[in-house]
Amino acid sequence: MMKMTILLSWVALTLLSLKCYLAERIIQHGPVFTQEPSDSVFPLSSEDNKIFINCKAKGNPLPHYRWKFNGRDLDVYTDLNYSLVEGNLLINNPQAMKDGGSYQCIATNAFGTILSRKAKVEFAYLQNFTNKARNAVLVREGQAVVLLCGPPPHFGEIRYAWIYNGHPSALIQDNRRFVSQRTGNLYIAKVEPSDVGNYTCVVKNMMTNGTVYSSPTPLVLRRDAVMGEYEPKIEVQFEEMLRVIKGSSVRLECFALGK
Known part of the structure; x- marks a missing residue:
C-alpha cells in the first residue's frame, strides 16, 4: 500500500512539472x-x-x-x-x-x-620593469638606507620581495631588513660591509602568477668620513621626481629604523 502511495505521488509530481513546462512553452x-x-x-x-x-x-x-x-x-x-x-x-x-x-x-x-x-x-596584469640601469646608492657604515622598488604598471594584488647579488632565493627579513608590502621598498638599518652588493626588486601578481624583476640597484659603502662626525641620516637616491596633480593628496610612508 505504501509503495502504491509513493508511486502515485511521484506520478502526480511528474504531471505537475509537465504541466508547468507546457504552460511555460505555451504562454508568451x-x-x-x-x-x-x-x-x-x-x-x-x-x-x-x-x-x-x-x-x-x-x-x-x-x-x-x-x-x-x-x-x-x-x-x-x-x-x-x-x-x-x-x-x-x-x-x-x-x-x-x-x-x-x-x-x-x-x-x-x-x-x-x-x-x-x-x-x-x-x-x-603586470607589466615589465624598464631596462634602464639604476644608479648606485651610497651609504656610510652604521647608517640606514632605503632602496626604492618603483613597481611597473599593474592591477590586482601584488607581492614584493628582493634578491641579493642575483641569488635565486628571496632576501630574508630580520631585525635590520624589512620589505614594505605597500610600496615594495627595502629598508636596511645599520648598514654593514656584508650588505654591499646588488639588490633586485621582485614583483609578483597573485592573480596572474606573473613575476617581473627590476634592474639591480648597487649598494656601495662610503669611506670618505669617520662615523660619528656626521649626524645619522638616510640617504636615498630617487630616479624620478614624483608628480602630484593639483588638489590631490600624497601619503608619505614613515618607517622607524633601529639604531
Whole structure:
C-alpha cells in the first residue's frame, strides 16, 4: 500500500512539472533574467586568452541579446574581438586598457526588452620593469638606507620581495631588513660591509602568477668620513621626481629604523 502511495505521488509530481513546462512553452511573455553579469576581475595571462561575461534570460519567444560597453552598443556580429554564445559575451584577446569598463546585457523578444545591471570588468596584469640601469646608492657604515622598488604598471594584488647579488632565493627579513608590502621598498638599518652588493626588486601578481624583476640597484659603502662626525641620516637616491596633480593628496610612508 505504501509503495502504491509513493508511486502515485511521484506520478502526480511528474504531471505537475509537465504541466508547468507546457504552460511555460505555451504562454508568451517578455524576457526575464535568470543570470545577469557581475563585477569581475580577469587575469590577462590565461592560456586561452578569452573571457566570458555571463548573461541568460528566459522568455517566450526566446529572447535575443545585445551588449553595451560603457553605455555604447557593441557590434558583436562584425567585430572579431566579440561574439555571442547563448547570450554570454565572449571577448577574444582582451586588453586591459581597451576592454576594461562597464558592461550591460540587453535581452529582447516581441513582448519586451530588459536591461541588466552594470557590471564592472577589470583585468589583472603586470607589466615589465624598464631596462634602464639604476644608479648606485651610497651609504656610510652604521647608517640606514632605503632602496626604492618603483613597481611597473599593474592591477590586482601584488607581492614584493628582493634578491641579493642575483641569488635565486628571496632576501630574508630580520631585525635590520624589512620589505614594505605597500610600496615594495627595502629598508636596511645599520648598514654593514656584508650588505654591499646588488639588490633586485621582485614583483609578483597573485592573480596572474606573473613575476617581473627590476634592474639591480648597487649598494656601495662610503669611506670618505669617520662615523660619528656626521649626524645619522638616510640617504636615498630617487630616479624620478614624483608628480602630484593639483588638489590631490600624497601619503608619505614613515618607517622607524633601529639604531
